[in-house]
Amino acid sequence: xxxxxxxxxxxxxxxxxxxxxxxxxxxxxxxxxxxxxxxxxxxxxxxxxxxxxxxxxxxxxxxxxxxxxxxxxxxxxxxxxxxxxxxxxxxxxxxxxxxxxxxxxxxxxxxxxxxxxxxxxxxxxxxxxxxxxxxxxxxxxxxxxxxxxxxxxxxxxxxxxxxxxxxxxxxxxxxxxxxxxxxxxxxxxxxxxxxxxxxxxxxxxxxxxxxxxxxxxxxxxxxxxxxxxxxxxxxxxxxxxxxxxxxxxxxxxxxxxxxx
Amino acid sequence: xxxxxxxxxxxxxxxxxxxxxxxxxxxxxxxxxxxxxxxxxxxxxxxxxxxxxxxxxxxxxxxxxxxxxxxxxxxxxxxxxxxxxxxxxxxxxxxxxxxxxxxxxxxxxxxxxxxxxxxxxxxxxxxxxxxxxxxxxxxxxxxxxxxxxxxxxxxxxxxxxxxxxxxxxxxxxxxxxxxxxxxxxxxxxxxxxxxxxxxxxxxxxxxxxxxxxxxxxxxxxxxxxxxxxxxxxxxxxxxxxxxxxxxxxxxxxxxxxxxxxxxxxx
Numbered sequence: 001x002x003x004x005x006x007x008x009x010x011x012x013x014x015x016x017x018x019x020x021x022x023x024x025x026x027x028x029x030x031x032x033x034x035x036x037x038x039x040x041x042x043x044x045x046x047x048x049x050x051x052x053x054x055x056x057x058x059x060x061x062x063x064x065x066x067x068x069x070x071x072x073x074x075x076x077x078x079x080x081x082x083x084x085x086x087x088x089x090x091x092x093x094x095x096x097x098x099x100x101x102x103x104x105x106x107x108x109x110x111x112x113x114x115x116x117x118x119x120x121x122x123x124x125x126x127x128x129x130x131x132x133x134x135x136x137x138x139x140x141x142x143x144x145x146x147x148x149x150x151x152x153x154x155x156x157x158x159x160x161x162x163x164x165x166x167x168x169x170x171x172x173x174x175x176x177x178x179x180x181x182x183x184x185x186x187x188x189x190x191x192x193x194x195x196x197x198x199x200x201x202x203x204x205x206x207x208x209x210x211x212x213x214x215x216x217x218x219x220x221x222x223x224x225x226x227x228x229x230x231x232x233x234x235x236x237x238x239x240x241x242x243x244x245x246x247x248x249x250x251x252x253x254x255x256x257x258x259x260x
Numbered sequence: 261x262x263x264x265x266x267x268x269x270x271x272x273x274x275x276x277x278x279x280x281x282x283x284x285x286x287x288x289x290x291x292x293x294x295x296x297x298x299x300x301x302x303x304x305x306x307x308x309x310x311x312x313x314x315x316x317x318x319x320x321x322x323x324x325x326x327x328x329x330x331x332x333x334x335x336x337x338x339x340x341x342x343x344x345x346x347x348x349x350x351x352x353x354x355x356x357x358x359x360x361x362x363x364x365x366x367x368x369x370x371x372x373x374x375x376x377x378x379x380x381x382x383x384x385x386x387x388x389x390x391x392x393x394x395x396x397x398x399x400x401x402x403x404x405x406x407x408x409x410x411x412x413x414x415x416x417x418x419x420x421x422x423x424x425x426x427x428x429x430x431x432x433x434x435x436x437x438x439x440x441x442x443x444x445x446x447x448x449x450x451x452x453x454x455x456x457x458x459x460x461x462x463x464x465x466x467x468x469x470x471x472x473x474x475x476x477x478x479x480x481x482x483x484x485x486x487x488x489x490x491x492x493x494x495x496x497x498x499x500x501x502x503x504x505x506x507x508x509x510x511x512x513x514x515x516x517x518x519x520x521x522x523x524x525x526x
Contacts, residue, residue: 148351155319156368156423157341166367170355247355247403
């Protein structure tokens with residue numbers, strides 16, 4: 001088999017093997033399905049509740065993406081500021097670290113007091129969980145610009161904006177895309193947590209209702225849906241990454257010949 | 261008539277200017293240098309003697325603690341515009357191909373910056389012509405990492421010259437190259453300078469390079485750097501590698517070396 005084919009198949013095979021292992025474990029140890037359902041039961045639940053899961057899945061997806069989009073814009077701007085101005089870095093970084101150490105799940109009830117039950121707390125939770133890696137990565141990209149490069153531009157009379165546009169942003173794009181892949185998965189965590197705690201909609205809400213009915217297979221069905229959405233979004237950003245930062249993964253085009 | 265004047269300049273690092281005494285490093289002391297328009301000079305000296313600091317002073321990237329730096333009659337108070345710079349390490353932008361790297365200064369320096377987009381094709385042509393003069397005719401579309409170290413330095417020279425700066429500052433541009441590539445690039449740089457005159461300040465610790473390329477060689481002492489000697493290089497141009505083995509040339513190199521390490525047997 002070709003190397004590329006093997007690499008394309010590898011993640012599917014691994015997933016399948018894990019599911020088989022799970023199925024066998026449940027069968028061999030006779031685990032009750034209200035403790036841990038088998039993957040077949042979970043998938044049966046997905047099929048049985050396909051319309052509800054689709055509707056709630058889309059609701060979760062949209063709150064997640066709204067929160068994520070805000071996080072990307074906010075994180076990018078803050079990262080540029082933190083990375084290019086020493087004073088901003090010194091004054092803001094400890095605050096950011098402290099803020100990120102706060103468990104966001106604990107904030108959701110407060111968000112509900114402020115904004116009421118619904119999708120607003122979920123959007124905010126998705127945003128709060130995911131902006132931090134974007135800030136840190138973009139700031140790192142900016143802060144590690146070679147000083148000689150800055151000198152080359154300064155003696156041409158470049159403005160600070162020139163530096164940001166010509167060097168800072170392209171230089172930090174690989175860091176930025178790496179952070180997007182982390183941030184999108186964290187966004188799902190944020191929105192689903194908020195839906196569990198205070199949602200009237202979304203996958204998290206499905207899980208809350210299912211677990212209160214001891215319908216554990218449906219809980220796992222919902223978990224699988226979130227997982228699949230997360231992987232799908234990850235794949236989209238990974239594809240964007242290869243499209244925009246090919247220069248930083250030099251040689252990969254030669255390492256994986258796609259001839260034939 | 262001197263174009264760049266460095267008049268009794270001190271530079272302390274790690275201390276505010278104006279303070280009388282205190283901690284910090286005296287990188288350069290009583291530096292006085294006068295460089296004529298379109299002159300090609302070299303500054304040689306042991307490592308850590310403040311050679312690179314001198315370039316930063318001329319370009320205005322750092323301010324002197326004491327004394328005045330003048331370029332074109334104007335006292336340098338902030339970074340000059342329209343200076344070309346090249347460094348020992350390749351500072352090509354890895355996300356741009358070679359041509360776009362060379363074109364970078366034209367995106368920043370006036371009047372090119374405000375020129376309409378219709379000029380883009382002309383600029384590309386200009387970059388390609390310049391690349392051809394340094395032997396990189398077919399490499400415009402390559403990415404920097406696809407080039408050898410010597411080729412990257414050629415491209416860096418092109419980027420330093422594309423906007424026709426009046427001052428070219430070279431900070432050990434060939435320091436990281438092997439001897440053969442280095443000597444090849446001496447000829448490349450000499451040709452570039454002969455065809456498009458500008459004032460060049462070359463910082464190097466390679467004495468043969470300095471004597472081969474320059475009108476005047478300035479020798480700087482170990483820290484704190486002081487200009488301890490200057491030697492005019494009388495040889496006609498274009499100079500050849502063969503000349504570097506002739507007695508007068510070798511003698512001049514030895515004399516420079518003697519200034520750096522007087523009495524040393526090494």
